[in-house]
Amino acid sequence: xxxxxxxxxxxxxxxxxxxxxxxxxxxxxxxxxxxxxxxxxxxxxxxxxxxxxxxxxxxxxxxxxxxxxxxxxxxxxxxxxxxxxxxxxxxxxxxxxxxxxxxxxxxxxxxxxxxxxxxxxxxxxxxxxxxxxxxxxxxxxxxxxxxxxxxxxxxxxxxxxxxxxxxxxxxxxxxxxxxxxxxxxxxxxxxxxxxxxxxxxxxxxxxxxxxxxxxxxxxxxxxxxxxxxxxxxxxxxxxxxxxxxxxxxxxxxxxxxxxxxxxxxxxxxxxxxxxxxxxxxxxxxxxxxxxxxxxxxxxxxxxxxxxxxxxxxxxxxxxxxxxxxxxxxxxxxxxxxxxxx
Amino acid sequence: xxxxxxxxxxxxxxxxxxxxxxxxxxxxxxxxxxxxxxxxxxxxxxxxxxxxxxxxxxxxxxxxxxxxxxxxxxxxxxxxxxxxxxxxxxxxxxxxxxxxxxxxxxxxxxxxxxxxxxxxxxxxxxxxxxxxxxxxxxxxxxxxxxxxxxxxxxxxxxxxxxxxxxxxxxxxxxxxxxxxxxxxxxxxxxxxxxxxxxxxxxxxxxxxxxxxxxxxxxxxxxxxxxxxxxxxxxxxxxxxxxxxxxxxxxxxxxxxxxxxxxxxxxxxxxxxxxxxxxxxxxxxxxxxxxxxxxxxxxxxxxxxxxxxxxxxxxxxxxxxxxxxxxxxxxxxxxxxxxxxxxxxxxxxxxxxxxxxxxxxxxxxxxxxxxxxxxxxxxxxxxxxxxxxxxxxxxxxxxxxxxxxxxxxxxxxxxxxxxxxxxxxx
Numbered sequence: 001x002x003x004x005x006x007x008x009x010x011x012x013x014x015x016x017x018x019x020x021x022x023x024x025x026x027x028x029x030x031x032x033x034x035x036x037x038x039x040x041x042x043x044x045x046x047x048x049x050x051x052x053x054x055x056x057x058x059x060x061x062x063x064x065x066x067x068x069x070x071x072x073x074x075x076x077x078x079x080x081x082x083x084x085x086x087x088x089x090x091x092x093x094x095x096x097x098x099x100x101x102x103x104x105x106x107x108x109x110x111x112x113x114x115x116x117x118x119x120x121x122x123x124x125x126x127x128x129x130x131x132x133x134x135x136x137x138x139x140x141x142x143x144x145x146x147x148x149x150x151x152x153x154x155x156x157x158x159x160x161x162x163x164x165x166x167x168x169x170x171x172x173x174x175x176x177x178x179x180x181x182x183x184x185x186x187x188x189x190x191x192x193x194x195x196x197x198x199x200x201x202x203x204x205x206x207x208x209x210x211x212x213x214x215x216x217x218x219x220x221x222x223x224x225x226x227x228x229x230x231x232x233x234x235x236x237x238x239x240x241x242x243x244x245x246x247x248x249x250x251x252x253x254x255x256x257x258x259x260x261x262x263x264x265x266x267x268x269x270x271x272x273x274x275x276x277x278x279x280x281x282x283x284x285x286x287x288x289x290x291x292x293x294x295x296x297x298x299x300x301x302x303x304x305x306x307x308x309x310x311x312x313x314x315x316x317x318x319x320x321x322x323x324x325x326x327x328x329x330x331x332x333x334x335x336x337x338x339x340x341x
Numbered sequence: 342x343x344x345x346x347x348x349x350x351x352x353x354x355x356x357x358x359x360x361x362x363x364x365x366x367x368x369x370x371x372x373x374x375x376x377x378x379x380x381x382x383x384x385x386x387x388x389x390x391x392x393x394x395x396x397x398x399x400x401x402x403x404x405x406x407x408x409x410x411x412x413x414x415x416x417x418x419x420x421x422x423x424x425x426x427x428x429x430x431x432x433x434x435x436x437x438x439x440x441x442x443x444x445x446x447x448x449x450x451x452x453x454x455x456x457x458x459x460x461x462x463x464x465x466x467x468x469x470x471x472x473x474x475x476x477x478x479x480x481x482x483x484x485x486x487x488x489x490x491x492x493x494x495x496x497x498x499x500x501x502x503x504x505x506x507x508x509x510x511x512x513x514x515x516x517x518x519x520x521x522x523x524x525x526x527x528x529x530x531x532x533x534x535x536x537x538x539x540x541x542x543x544x545x546x547x548x549x550x551x552x553x554x555x556x557x558x559x560x561x562x563x564x565x566x567x568x569x570x571x572x573x574x575x576x577x578x579x580x581x582x583x584x585x586x587x588x589x590x591x592x593x594x595x596x597x598x599x600x601x602x603x604x605x606x607x608x609x610x611x612x613x614x615x616x617x618x619x620x621x622x623x624x625x626x627x628x629x630x631x632x633x634x635x636x637x638x639x640x641x642x643x644x645x646x647x648x649x650x651x652x653x654x655x656x657x658x659x660x661x662x663x664x665x666x667x668x669x670x671x672x673x674x675x676x677x678x679x680x681x682x683x684x685x686x687x688x689x690x691x692x693x694x695x696x697x698x699x700x701x702x703x704x705x706x707x708x709x710x711x712x713x714x715x716x717x718x719x720x721x722x723x724x725x726x727x728x729x730x731x732x733x734x735x736x737x738x739x740x741x742x743x744x745x746x747x748x749x750x751x752x753x754x755x756x757x758x759x760x761x762x763x764x765x766x
Contacts, residue, residue: 073384074384080379080382081382083379084379085376154386158384161385162385258386259376259380280370282373283373
């Protein structure tokens with residue numbers, strides 16, 4: 001068996017993606033890749049707001065209709081998770097804040113008028129969502145729900161869960177830099193993952209080792225708008241509609257890609273408090289400051305491999321030991337000794 | 342409680358358990374706990390990567406071991422008797438192959454050659470001393486035994502099913518055995534229950550029956566065993582496992598090559614024709630991350646309806662050095678009481694006719710210590726594991742937990758060295 005994984009590249013969820021899978025044959029690797037890609041595609045079709053036939057589009061189209069739309073258990077759980085993020089961020093994480101893009105046109109290089117922002121704020125508000133079991137209603141016409149803040153990471157975890165169910169434990173799912181692995185490489189070594197340098201996004205600032213779980217990055221290092229020497233970035237505060245100045249990027253490692261992605265997103269939303277928030281969180285991470293400084297906090301767990309010796313192989317029948325006579329019962333088979341003459 | 346309520350309560354319990362586990366793992370940050378809890382509530386995300394999944398590579402093992410018993414002290418044997426005891430050379434081959442995504446098959450062949458003398462029977466000291474005397478058999482040369490075992494595993498989402506079939510052959514002995522077992526993980530793979538059944542049929546056709554006419558020509562015995570265990574992960578570095586094994590044996594359980602000295606004459610070894618044995622084994626594994634070492638503590642309590650009791654405690658330390666070496670010092674203490682019908686010799690015969698003076702049924706204690714070194718390296722695309730080990734075992738009546746009146750002179754002490762090579766490809 002070759003010591004290199006089978007690689008598959010494709011585009012999904014608006015970004016370049018890849019799979020790296022160790023399998024006994026190319027055919028089995030392809031079957032595993034089809035399984036993983038199928039799951040990623042399913043989630044893209046369900047939660048993309050760019051597809052008219054998606055659940056996300058149907059939810060958004062129903063805005064203003066008090067009856068709302070029917071949702072399934074998976075969507076409920078995603079909304080529950082978004083609710084946790086909203087709560088943990090003190091309201092800074094808000095999947096309904098996407099409409100602010102209508103005011104903030106970063107390509108134009110001009111700041112929006114306060115009036116434009118104020119006109120959008122009534123259409124934002126996570127807590128105004130009306131939820132009932134298996135139903136969701138957006139109360140105000142023009143409100144929009146965006147699953148983009150967490151579905152990619154969830155898709156990476158789901159793909160890995162399917163790989164594991166198919167007994168593939170040496171595989172990596174990379175969805176545009178948000179990664180999840182099904183386990184270490186077959187020889188027990190970790191995967192190495194490059195962390196993008198915010199000043200030269202084509203380069204890796206450093207490489208981190210991943211034995212299990214996932215890794216995700218949130219960044220705010222694209223150009224933004226500069227007015228009178230003040231930078232206005234892409235990270236917007238849904239409470240007032242104005243940008244939050246924060247770290248250039250945060251890369252977090254966690255037991256799941258979704259946890260990593262949620263943590264990196266919330267960290268950036270903390271603004272000036274991002275560093276303290278990450279330190280208190282206690283997950284291994286890399287943070288890049290706007291001035292190019294890179295701080296690593298990778299010694300906190302997760303990077304340590306699980307020892308094989310912790311999981312002894314169990315046998316239904318105790319193995320017959322080579323050494324006889326040590327215990328009654330075990331040695332009895334040995335009791336046929338030398339014949340006497 | 343309605344069914345809906347019960348389900349909700351169960352879900353809440355599962356959530357709380359998940360939360361507690363992650364709390365331990367994440368050092369207790371409130372925010373991380375919250376993120377983790379809601380993320381794991383998503384479908385499929387609570388499942389954890391199974392480290393014990395179906396193997397994806399082929400494995401070939403070869404192991405050589407040499408078992409050599411200490412010579413028996415000349416003062417303990419009858420005048421002119423053999424003192425050299427058993428030496429066994431053991432060669433073991435094993436091949437494991439994955440079959441598709443969810444099966445594997447293993448084939449193991451072991452070949453042993455044995456030579457040396459073994460204890461035959463025990464007599465009182467002819468000079469009137471307190472210590473009995475061992476009469477040894479003559480030394481044999483080059484007896485051989487071959488074992489073949491075929492086993493398979495079927496891996497499913499959270500469970501493994503396994504089956505094995507084996508046979509063992511010697512010139513005077515033949516045994517067939519089979520086993521079926523399974524294990525299943527719960528609670529996000531933190532709990533694993535396992536169980537199994539086993540069967541073996543042994544046929545013995547003793548040699549030299551012309552010289553020893555009271556030896557049976559052909560006898561057999563059957564063994565049935567049941568096994569059940571549970572393993573629990575306790576936090577990220579600790580695991581405990583406990584299991585119960587019951588074995589029932591019936592048939593010819595005596596040793597046709599041994600005798601017992603009863604009323605001044607050596608008569609054939611005679612043991613009951615049934616035996617019920619129980620063993621309770623508890624194992625603790627604890628990994629110490631800072632020093633990259635793992636402690637193994639095993640305790641086994643054994644008892645049977647021959648009124649034997651034994652305790653075994655084993656400690657081993659697995660120390661990883663420079664990533665690729667592992668050193669494993671280990672220590673074991675063992676103590677057993679005697680079988681109810683055992684005696685070194687019998688002044689008067691027992692009313693039930695049983696008689697056995699085999700040292701394995703006598704009261705004694707044993708101490709053993711060993712060291713194993715292993716390393717792993719990669720050449721081309723192959724992965725190699727190499728290990729060597731040495732073990733010293735000493736048994737003595739003085740080591741027993743309870744005081745022993747008369748030590749069996751046949752107690753054994755031995756050295757065991759072994760070297761093994763595993764190739765993953």
